[in-house]
Amino acid sequence: MTRPDQPAAAAASDDDLFGSETADYARYRPGLPDAAVRLLAATQHGVPDPVLLDLGTGTGQVPRALLPVLRRLVHIDLVDVNQHMLETALAILGPVRGSCTVNAFSGEAHTFTPTAPGRAPTLITCSRSFHWMSRAEVLNMADRVAAPNAVVAIMGDGSLWTHEADWTAALRGLIQTYLGNDRRAGTRGTYAGRGRSYDEELADSAFSDVAEHRFPVARAWRPEDVLGYLRTTSFAGPGLFADRHHEFEAEALRLLQGHARGGVLKEDAEFTVLLARRPGGDA
Template structure:
């Protein structure tokens, strides 16, 4: 069974930022490395009834990948500011959740309150989304709702904007000729990065016992897949280009095809997982 969504009256649900085409988001955003998923599952070894709280869940990539590996999950809380993303996440989980219950909370992560207070999260995840959040307040919320032995996992691998390769550098310059030198961030203006390392945020929180785990990831993109991915980003979504988007898309496709080798564009990335516990928590 699943429980009803929890609407939050203070939710900031900016569908123009990521929610315009949820299908593109689900199709083109890269998944998580298997090694990272198994690392998350291992943190729940010995936990009788694991409960997952996934912050900034998007289309549910983390729980969808974790459920087949951590079959003992008894409950999942999904949190996102985008109602359409939550609907997509719940639909993606339905065929694989088994007896695991699912609740969805529409709102900013730091405002989360459990739908089922008796099920304190034992694993709290944020994948490629922590930089959008009010991080100290999110970690304070996590301290309030999490089980004593809970693990917080902050994960990510940058984006094609930050990846350094000939083809991504050329693509970035093309985007800048249309939108300006500063990286755009949707309706939030420009993006200046998180300001300080996530390790510092964690060090100042209750979850100050931190370990870092890095996994190399090799990806092969087609030019068309890159364009699909760009449509889901805050820095190159179609609305930013207004009536010049078709012009940009045609120019970008030509550029990407020129750089592709055998129709493929290679990305060698590194997926990083920060596991954080309260001092004295189980290793």
């Protein structure tokens, strides 16, 4: 898996990274590929009462995708440092959770403590957020709370900052004219370089039996949707531009419209899922 960039400093709240507006996050962030969702569900075959722990849940994309496929889920724990995100996730899951119970934990992932007795997670997921966390501590926490045959799934597919295409390169260049050459990491600083790969982090953890799965993803973006997505990111959120955000969005829209073909901007991405187990667990 591609090595994640390491933020210069951990944020106390991802309001600093992504802002407090969750509507754009829920609307514009790409979901999980169907094949990845089916893979996650398959890890729970034979588990009588699956329990999901979703770290860095955001607006609850992972549990929302899993609930219709893994109908036997009995409990979900949502973890995020952003209370606004948790409230949105709870609202989104409410109409679809059925008899599945849901708890929300506001805090850093490695500080999570289960509040539902007898609900040890059998599946721990972390999608597009592991790089923001204290990863070794998170994996130690997972070892403490997880069921004996639990599966840890670390997932991601980069971002429009890292994607290589003519239109993303031009967009990245425009962002840099406003914010400087270094990729921003919210209002707290910039990325400091590359850290250890997720594979290396897992190899040093209790969940050292790792299988990698890659799923190609083709996306078609409208220019307006790209702007909505950018508002949810740590590298181009509105708070980074101060009073120039409207100016930036107008210029970015013109740039994206110039690159669009038939009103569409194409992204060919790859969604990677690392499934990790304790040695000796089920394959």
